[in-house]
Amino acid sequence: MKALTRSTLLAIPLALLILTTLPRHGAFLWDFLDAFTLAFSFTYMGHWVEVLLLRIPGIETSMGKVVRVFGWFAGGLWCYVLARWALLAYGRDMRQLPSLIWGGLFFVALQFVVHGILQATGKPNFYSGQLPESETTVAR
Numbered sequence: 001m002k003a004l005t006r007s008t009l010l011a012i013p014l015a016l017l018i019l020t021t022l023p024r025h026g027a028f029l030w031d032f033l034d035a036f037t038l039a040f041s042f043t044y045m046g047h048w049v050e051v052l053l054l055r056i057p058g059i060e061t062s063m064g065k066v067v068r069v070f071g072w073f074a075g076g077l078w079c080y081v082l083a084r085w086a087l088l089a090y091g092r093d094m095r096q097l098p099s100l101i102w103g104g105l106f107f108v109a110l111q112f113v114v115h116g117i118l119q120a121t122g123k124p125n126f127y128s129g130q131l132p133e134s135e136t137t138v139a140r
Contacts, residue, residue: 049075076107
């Protein structure tokens with residue numbers, strides 16, 4: 001539940017940012033719903049992409065960081081595909097949206113920003129090479 005709440009709260013300002021880049025096709029609230037769907041896909045599914053990547057042994061090493069960035073890109077593609085499926089169900093014209101590769105690039109950029117914020121607050125992050133404490137302890 002914590003991941004769902006955090007993802008929702010992060011998706012709201014991200015949706016406002018995405019809203020400025022998407023072409024408008026209806027009333028503000030419908031356009032915001034489209035932008036929120038995209039943002040929520042990246043924040044919620046992106047969380048699970050990050051959890052999966054942190055389970056890879058040696059991910060905190062320098063080569064592991066390269067693998068992590070490629071994993072972010074692949075995860076961003078998947079997040080964008082899921083969001084596009086939802087938007088298609090809403091009746092959105094997919095030709096108005098950026099191509100699939102932008103999903104991967106957007107997610108990598110989003111992860112660098114999020115990890116920069118984590119570093120600024122002194123929490124474990126990509127730049128420090130530290131894993132969150134919950135990822136370093138073995139579950140019994």
